[in-house]
Amino acid sequence: MCCDGTLFHSVVLQPNDSATSLSSLGLILKRKKGALSFRQPCPAHQNSQCGIYENRPHRCRLFQCxxxxxxxxxxxxxxxxxxxxxxxxxxxxxxxxxxxxxxxxxxxxxxxxxxxxxxxxxxxxxxxxxxxxxxxxxxxxxxxxxxxxxxxx
Ligand code: SF4
Known part of the structure; x- marks a missing residue:
């Protein structure tokens, strides 16, 4: 639910995220009001799992429902x-x-x-x-x- 567009509509990247490597992993980043983010449903979300789990963005690592x-x-x-x-x-x-x-x-x-x-x-x-x-x-x-x-x- 936190990756498929049910709970959130977007995830904002944090300063310690690498936009280049996340883009190369398939996340489609957009800049809005100076902040980079990607929309949900997340393209890395496959079969109820994160397809880039080891390299997921900081915010995804921190989130606990x-x-x-x-x-x-x-x-x-x-x-x-x-x-x-x-x-x-x-x-x-x-x-x-x-x-x-x-x-x-x-x-x-x-x-x-x-x-x-x-x-x-x-x-x-x-x-x-x-x-x-x-x-x-x-x-x-x-x-x-x-x-x-x-x-x-
Ligand atoms: S990168 Fe992984 S953990 Fe983060 S929203 Fe996408 S599927 Fe979920």
Whole structure:
């Protein structure tokens, strides 16, 4: 979720990242307001794994979602975390299916952007309301269970 465009729309490079080597590994870097970043879904994300794990950017090394933090600190069991991940993946699937029922979207765009594209289509149908509700519910879960504000990018 932190690499496939669900949690974040982009990752900002840090001073100790090598733009040249990350570009050569397939990350498409863009400069915005002086900072280099790459968009999500990350091109290095393959089969739920990082294809450049040993050379991943600094921010990726530092990021730990709330589930991981809580399991590491012993306040949450792995089983509970896995269940939260499973149920959240179900919510993502529902959002994805609703998008697909409304319109085709660009799979290289993050989830929020694809939802926005679907909601902008006309005419508005009951599916639009269903999608708005499903995305609101998903965002609530992502904020409460996964995102860590100071680590957001
Ligand atoms: S470089 Fe690896 S860890 Fe970082 S966003 Fe891409 S797939 Fe995820």
């Amino acid at each position: 709330q589930q991981l933090l809580q399991v590491s600190s012993g306040t949450l069991s792995q089983t509970q975390a896995l269940e939260t991940i499973r149920s959240t993946r179900e919510k993502i699937k529902q959002v994805d299916q609703l998008i697909g029922k409304i319109t085709e979207t660009n799979p290289s765009h993050g989830l929020s952007q694809r939802v926005a594209t679907a909601l902008a289509t006309t005419p508005t149908t009951p599916l639009h309301s269903d999608l708005t509700l499903a995305m609101d519910e998903l965002n609530q879960t992502l904020n409460q269970q996964f995102r860590v504000p100071e680590q957001s990018s």
